[in-house]
Amino acid sequence: QVQLVESGGGLVQAGGSLRLSCAASGSIFSIRGMGWYRQAPGKQRELVATITNGGSTNSADSVKGRFTISRDNAKNTVYLTMNSLKPEDTAVYSCNAEIVEYSGGYYYSKSYWGQGTQVTVSS
Numbered sequence: 001q002v003q004l005v006e007s008g009g010g011l012v013q014a015g016g017s018l019r020l021s022c023a024a025s026g027s028i029f030s031i032r033g034m035g036w037y038r039q040a041p042g043k044q045r046e047l048v049a050t051i052t053n054g055g056s057t058n059s060a061d062s063v064k065g066r067f068t069i070s071r072d073n074a075k076n077t078v079y080l081t082m083n084s085l086k087p088e089d090t091a092v093y094s095c096n097a098e099i100v101e102y103s104g105g106y107y108y109s110k111s112y113w114g115q116g117t118q119v120t121v122s123s
Helices: none
Strands: 002-007 010-013 018-026 030-039 046-051 057-059 067-072 077-082 091-103 106-113 117-122
Touching: 002 091, 002 106, 018 030, 018 091, 018 117, 030 067, 030 077, 046 067, 046 077, 057 067, 077 091
Parallel strands: 010 117
Antiparallel strands: 002 018, 018 077, 030 046, 030 091, 046 057, 067 077, 091 106, 091 117
16 A cells, blocks of 8 residues: 655745645555645646656646755655745645556556645735
């Protein structure tokens, strides 16, 4: 079994910063892409940023220049550093990882989600 555990959410004033972490554990052979998504009340979940196992990144236009995604492959952890936070960044942030597992002589990949962490930005 694989688990993704997020941490680092909280309440911050507009203009402030937060750093989210998401650590994967369990029967992991390797991790391919990792990413952060968010869902605000009454809205659909949206992509925030993704990072490949080689370090290539992609991010939503709304967070470019403010948010940075990074990962530590040795720790199976992905981070989201959020600067210049705005009230519209308020949402539940969830991490996602495509994880390769080995079982019964076979390798297979599966997408996992964390439980989500609340980020609230006050004006």
